[in-house]
Each structure stands twice: as structure tokens, then as C-alpha cells.
Amino acid sequence: MERLFNFSAGPAALPLSVLEEAQRDLLCYPGAGCSVMEMSHRSRPYEEIIEETEATLRRIMNIPDDYAVVFCQGGATMQFSMAAMNYARQGQKAAHAVNGVFSKKAFEEASRWCDAYKIVDTKTSVPEITEDMILPGTAYLHITGNNTTSGTMYRNLPKHGDIPLIGDWTSGILGTEIDVKDYSLVYAGAQKNMGPAGVAVAIFKRGSVLPDIDPIVPSLLRYETMDKTGSMLNTPPTFAIYMCGLVYKWVEEQGGVSELQKLNEKKSQILYDVIDSSKLYKGIADKDCRSIMNVTFTLPDEENTNAFLEMAKKRGMISLAGYRSVGGIRASIYNGMPIEGVECLAECMVDFEKGYRE
Ligand SMILES: *Cc1c(COP(=O)(O)O)cnc(C)c1O
Numbered sequence: 001m002e003r004l005f006n007f008s009a010g011p012a013a014l015p016l017s018v019l020e021e022a023q024r025d026l027l028c029y030p031g032a033g034c035s036v037m038e039m040s041h042r043s044r045p046y047e048e049i050i051e052e053t054e055a056t057l058r059r060i061m062n063i064p065d066d067y068a069v070v071f072c073q074g075g076a077t078m079q080f081s082m083a084a085m086n087y088a089r090q091g092q093k094a095a096h097a098v099n100g101v102f103s104k105k106a107f108e109e110a111s112r113w114c115d116a117y118k119i120v121d122t123k124t125s126v127p128e129i130t131e132d133m134i135l136p137g138t139a140y141l142h143i144t145g146n147n148t149t150s151g152t153m154y155r156n157l158p159k160h161g162d163i164p165l166i167g168d169w170t171s172g173i174l175g176t177e178i179d180v181k182d183y184s185l186v187y188a189g190a191q192k193n194m195g196p197a198g199v200a201v202a203i204f205k206r207g208s209v210l211p212d213i214d215p216i217v218p219s220l221l222r223y224e225t226m227d228k229t230g231s232m233l234n235t236p237p238t239f240a241i242y243m244c245g246l247v248y249k250w251v252e253e254q255g256g257v258s259e260l261q262k263l264n265e266k267k268s269q270i271l272y273d274v275i276d277s278s279k280l281y282k283g284i285a286d287k288d289c290r291s292i293m294n295v296t297f298t299l300p301d302e303e304n305t306n307a308f309l310e311m312a313k314k315r316g317m318i319s320l321a322g323y324r325s326v327g328g329i330r331a332s333i334y335n336g337m338p339i340e341g342v343e344c345l346a347e348c349m350v351d352f353e354k355g356y357r358e
Contacts, residue, residue, distance in 0.1 A: 005341035008319035009148055009294060010171070011191040013336035018246045036242045041235050049238075050231065053245030060251050061173075063180055063203055070226035071241050072200045076102070076170045076189035078221070079200055080109035083166050083185060085217045086209040088114040088139035095119040095138050097158065099126050100147035101323060106168060107142075114139065124150050126289035129158030140164040140184070146172030148192065149323035151285040151296035151330065157182055164208055173201075174251055175293050175335050176261045184208040185223070193293070193334040195244035198237040202226070251335065260335050261292070267333050267342040268292040274346050280304075280353045284328060298328035305329065311358045312348050317341070 006013040029036050032045040039046050054069050063069060072078065083106075088094045094114045096107040098121045110116040117135065120127050126147075134141065141160045146153045148171040158165065164184030172178070173188040180186050185204040191197035204223050219225050219233055226233060231241075254260055272290060275281045275297050284296035299305045305328065312320050322328040333342055 002316075005317045005337070005344055006319055007317060007331045007333065007337065007341070007345070009192070009323070009330060009332040010189070011197050012193065012332055012334050014195070014243075014247065015250050015336050018243070018250050021246055022243060037239045039238070041232060041238050046238060049242050049245060050236070053241055053248060056245060056248035056252060057201070060248055060256055061178065061180060061203070066206050067180055067203055068206050068223070068227040070202050070204075070223060071231040071236055071244075072187075072202055072226060073198070073220075073237055074200065075191075075197065076168060076187065076200055077105065077109070079168065079187040079189075079202060080106040081113065082202070082221045082223070083140075083142065083187065084110040084113040084116070085221055086213060086223050087164055087166065087185070089210065090214060091115055093117060093135055093138045095134055095141040095163075097129060097141070097143045098122070099144060099150070099152055101149040101325060102168065102170070103142075103144035103147065106144065110142065124152060124284055125286040126152050126154055128156065129160070131159045131161045134161060134163065138163055140166050142166045142168070145169040145178065146176070146291050146293050148294050148332075149296075149326050149330070151291040151294040152289045153291040153293070155289060170200075171293050171332075171334070172291075174247075174257055174260065175264050177257050190240060190244055192332075193336075195247050196240050198240035199244060201244070247335075254335075263339065264292040264333065264335070267337070267339055268295055270339075270342050270346050271295045271331060271333075271349075274349045278349070278353055281349065284322075284326065293332065293334055295331045295333060296322060296326065296328060298322075307357060308348075308352050311352055311356075312345065314358045315344060315348050317345055317348065320345075 092114050094116045096116050098104050098107050098118045107116050119133050145167045166185045167183050169186050170188040171192040175193050180203050187202040189200045209223050275283045281297045320329050322330040
């Protein structure tokens with residue numbers, strides 16, 4: 001069975017060498033006598049794995065010592081609630097920038113806990129956010145750094161005064177440079193650009209959470225408890241964390257996040273160039289906020305869209321259908337997607353527009 005160019009938005013393509021390393025050590029992790037999946041999370045070999053995983057992430061993202069790194073469960077969606085519970089009191093105002101599907105979900109989950117309001121509400125653009133838009137008494141400002149479904153991305157940080165800034169960078173982390181010092185909290189589900197599903201990483205400034213978190217908040221949903229226990233309040237998703245560690249090492253071997261960002265800019269530009277010189281394809285995202293991770297566009301109708309998906313599949317490219325509620329085509333070109341895959345897609349787009357059908 002041949003591996004195809006996988007444009008899935010998540011769980012998404014992982015670097016082949018990472019999968020090969022995991023495969024090599026799957027049955028017996030060197031020195032441990034068992035698989036990573038079978039070892040106690042309190043064992044020495046596993047302690048080394050999680051410590052090294054965190055240390056590598058700290059290096060590749062330049063995370064300073066006054067920021068904690070914790071591995072959580074429940075995906076990015078659980079972070080929607082966890083962030084609200086740690087940074088806002090029940091009923092307190094919280095500003096949510098809504099720029100697409102996941103930011104709307106984050107807003108809705110936060111609304112269960114606090115008085116969340118939409119500071120902006122857009123679908124295909126990322127408007128500027130200024131301090132005067134923040135209502136008095138607001139606990140924090142939440143943004144979604146890269147909007148996975150519509151394919152938009154924040155280029156300029158919002159101006160948020162002295163309230164905490166929280167960033168969901170699930171689909172951008174490690175693909176574009178993020179300065180965690182700009183935020184009180186950055187979180188990301190792993191399955192877009194860091195590893196397999198089952199773990200979310202949260203990076204937060206120590207001491208930035210509320211000093212008096214509501215007693216009703218479960219231990220597992222407290223950032224400081226997760227920090228104090230080394231993400232081991234209970235059994236962590238051991239294998240998913242191990243896989244993230246392999247990806248972090250791979251990122252470092254590629255020259256780090258800045259090199260990957262350059263490559264992702266190049267990859268996305270190849271596709272945007274085709275879109276911009278085409279009469280058939282229309283970009284979904286506004287030009288000034290186009291994502292370098294998820295490239296979205298439409299064809300004139302469903303018939304063309306389906307014919308395009310079919311032709312791409314015949315050429316070895318899968319998972320290009322747009323998000324359910326957005327439609328069209330979405331090419332997710334995270335770090336795991338080599339430039340050859342992007343070139344193959346660009347060629348298919350050009351050929352399709354010329355009228356070739358396969
Ligand atoms: C995929 C995604 C999520 C949801 O992630 P889960 O791990 O499935 O909960 C949240 N935010 C963004 C930006 C995403 O891309």
C-alpha cells in the first residue's frame with residue numbers, strides 16, 4: 001500500500017521519518033524491554049521521554065522558564081473550557097474574537113462559564129482588534145491564531161491592554177513562529193501539526209491564572225495543578241506525548257520553526273499564485289490574512305468541485321474536501337506535507353482549469 005499526499009486538516013500527515021522511528025521502537029523501546037504504550041508513566045524511561053519532550057518544545061519555541069508547559073487531555077475543545085475556568089470568574093466578561101468555526105466553538109464553551117462576548121465576528125477576515133474595543137471588567141481576550149476551516153491567520157497581534165491574551169494555535173503551532181511571551185496562555189491540540197490526537201499542549205505564564213479559581217473546577221482542569229504534577233496528576237496520554245516528542249526533534253532537525261515557517265510560506269504561495277491567476281478558483285480567505293497552513297478555495301459549483309476532488313485522488317492526493325460548513329476545497333499543508341505534495345496539487349489545479357479530466 002502506497003502512502004498518498006494527505007491534505008487532511010487533522011488528524012493530519014506526520015513526517016515519514018517520525019513514523020518510521022516510532023515503528024522501529026514500537027515493540028520495544030530501547031533499554032525499556034517493552035513498548036512505550038506498555039510502560040508505567042512513573043517509570044524512569046517514561047520520565048525521560050516526557051522530560052525530553054518538554055525540553056525540546058521549550059528549545060524550538062523559545063519558551064522562557066517563567067512559562068509552564070503542560071500536556072492535557074480532551075483536545076483543544078477541552079481547552080476552550082479550561083482557559084475560561086482558569087482566567088475568568090463565573091459570570092465575568094470575556095472577549096472572544098470569532099473568525100470562524102473553532103473560534104465560535106471556543107466562544108460557545110466559554111459562554112457556559114462566563115459572560116463571553118464576541119469582540120469581532122467574521123468568517124473570512126481577521127479584523128484588527130484595538131484596546132478601545134475591550135469592555136470594562138473583561139477577564140481575558142481569546143483569539144484563534146490560525147483559523148483551520150476558512151484558512152485565515154493572525155498577522156498582527158491584537159492590542160489587549162493589560163488583560164491576559166489567550167491564543168488557540170492548534171493549527172499553526174510549530175508551522176509559524178509564535179512568541180509565547182505575547183500571551184498568558186497558548187494552547188494547541190496535537191493532531192494538526194504536532195503529533196497524533198489525544199493530547200493538547202498548554203503553555204502558560206506561571207502566576208497568570210486567577211489566584212482564586214472557583215472550587216468547582218476539577219483538578220484536571222487547573223493549569224497550575226497540571227504544572228505542579230508534571231502533567232501527571234493522572235495517567236497522561238503517554239504514547240501521544242512520546243509521538244509529539246519525536247515530532248519536536250524532527251522540527252529541530254529541520255532547522256527549527258523559523259525554517260519551517262519559510263517553507264510553509266513558500267508552499268502556500270505556490271497555491272495562492274495558482275488561485276490568483278485563475279478564472280476558475282476563488283480564494284475563500286481575504287488576501288491580507290491568508291493562512292500559510294490551510295489554503296481554502298472554491299470552484300464554481302459542486303459538480304466541478306467533485307470532479308476536481310476525483311482527479312486529485314487519481315493523482316494520489318486525498319482529504320482535500322473543505323470543512324463541512326464551509327465547502328469548497330481545503331488543502332492543509334502543515335509541516336508534515338512536503339513541498340512535492342503542494343507542487344503536485346498546483347499542477348492538478350492548472351491542468352483541471354485547462355480542461356483536463358482524469
Ligand atoms: C481542530 C481545532 C480545534 C479542535 O480540536 P480538538 O482537538 O478536536 O478538540 C480547536 N481549535 C482549532 C484552531 C482547531 O484547528
